[in-house]
Amino acid sequence: MQEEYMGYYANFDEEQRLVCQNITRIEFDTTINQLETFTQPAKKLTELGAATGRYSIYYAQKGLEVTAVELVPELVSQLEDNAAEQGVELSIHEANVTDVHFVPDSSQDIVLILGPLYHIQNESDRQAVIKEAHRILKPNGVAAFAYISRFFVAGLLAKMSSALVTPLVLGELHETGLVTSKDVDAFFRTGYFATPAEVEDLAQSAGFNIEKHVATDGFGRYIGAEINSLSESEYQAWLQHHLLVCSEPSLLGSSNHGLVIARKHG
Structure with a gap:
């Protein structure tokens, strides 16, 4: 399974994913907005699963000391190139995020895990x-x-193909968070799809207190064509509306991405 995951991201244009459409821009814009009050006073940040460095480089440009950890060699190479191109210094490590022994205990102000949980x-x-x-x-x-x-993801599968709307496929997703059907691409076969409550429980069981829980995309993916057709000024108006309501609990399950921000017990 890990080999299929590595192969998928070796050939996927992760660099452009967060900027190529309005419905993906909103993921980055919302994440940055929701983290702002926490990152402003911070000095040291580690990103686990940094991909090509969209977030790591952004925060390095803001003056933070950033450690970026990524497993896929092709993404690490892009990350190194992007950091050099932007003229920022990062501490970059090619490693599995389940073991980052090279980062000292109690050394970081912020840790970002913005991708690994939906592939482990x-x-x-x-x-x-x-x-x-x-x-x-x-x-x-x-x-x-x-x-x-x-x-x-259940709704997305139905949108992709009626052949995926079966008790077997939807039941597996509901019970396990997995989609193993041969009729989906590697992103889904190597993915793990959580419930909002599960992620809160995961954080709390590890010694975190929940500070925020937001619907990163809201319901925008369901009206993707309409969101993508917005002009820049219209997109900014939609983004401001979205930021007003993204903490609404009833939106969490319908959002593509969710974001839990949690604080380590003092």
Whole structure:
């Protein structure tokens, strides 16, 4: 399974994902907005699963000392190139985020986990990532955990193909958070799709207090064509509306991505 995951991201244009459409821009814009009050006073940030560095480079440009950890060699190469192109210094490590022993205990103000949780299918490995975040954070440090909602994915499967609307496929997703059907691409076969309550429980069981829980995309993916057709001024108006309502609990399950921001016990 890991080999299929590595192959998928070796050939996927992750660099452009967060900027190529309005419905993906909103993920980045919302995450940055919701983290602002926590990152402003911070000095040291580690991103676990940094991909090509969209977030790591952004925060390095803001003056933070950033450690970026990524497993896929092709993404690490892009990350290194992007950092050099932008003229920022990052501490970059090619490693599995379940073990970041090279980051000292209680050394970080912020830890970002904005992708790994929806590709780690083993529960003990998901717990290991959260425990590593807790270990490297200073007392009262803050972690951000992104996930993909299994409730959203059920609707997405129905939109993709009626052949996926079966008790077997939907039942597996509902019960396990997995989609193993041969009729989906590698992103889904290697994915893990959580419930909002599960991610809160995961954080709390590792010693975190929940500070915020937001619907990163809201219901925008259901009206994707309409959101993508907005002009820049219209997009900004939609974004401001979305930011007003993204903390509404009733939106969490219908959002593609959710974001839990949690603080380590002092």
